[in-house]
Amino acid sequence: MGAHAGTPNIVLVHGAFVDGSSWRAVRDLLAADGFHVAVVQNPTLSLAGDAAATRLIVDAQDGPVVLVGHSYGGAVITEAGNHDKVTALVYIAAFVPDVDESVEMLGGHPGVPGSPIVAAPGGFFFQDRGRFHHSFGADLPADDAAFLADSQVPWSVEAMTGQVTTTAWRVKPSWYLIATDDRMIPPAAQLAMAQRAGAVTVEVAASHAVYLSQPGAVAALVRRAAA
DSSP, X not given: OOSSTTOOEEEEEOOTBOOGGGGHHHHHHHHHTTOOEEEEOOOOSOHHHHHHHHHHHHHHOSSOEEEEEETTHHHHHHHHTTSTTEEEEEEESOOOOOTTOOTTTTTOSTTSTTOXXXXXXXXXXXXXXXXXXXXXXXXXXXXXXXXXXXXXXXXXXHHHHOOOSSOGXXXXXXXXXEETTOSSSOHHHHHHHHHHTTOEEEEXXXXXXXXXXXXXXXXXXXXXXXX
């Protein structure tokens, strides 16, 4: 557990197209506060597989867990968050599906007008490299956005279309950070999902990559959930 007795563990769950290393700044801020922080490396091959990967990391913690998800990671923590150790859920510009809903059904698919998501062979998706900076993280330095675009993790159609079978936010307290300049998930959609989940909400003027561009704001909300 954390450096202080009774301090919850924090488990961070990334979304599509990136890997767990993108949580580094948030992890460092929370670790400096005395939290034990673990980062899930989602395979992003299926929602069920990513939920199983998350449960493995939650299992490894020796006390209560605050489970944090960004973007597609919100679907993952919704599915995995009924774990007995999870005491709170934190959604960061994330999808919040209900039972029998998928990220695709909530608008996270290439058919949405203006979507930067493009299909690749084998049932996978990427983001168009030339549009990545504008769409995913317009408030990131250009070099950082270019690196993320060049290091994308393939996102499977099975992850996009996988439907949630259990809804952790119905039984666990939730927090939600709305990124008001998000070009991936419209802020109005974020607000609607947060309200449906009964989440405590905060708004931050940031892109979809708010956890990279404003890690302090993200860490602050996680601290509130952990309190």
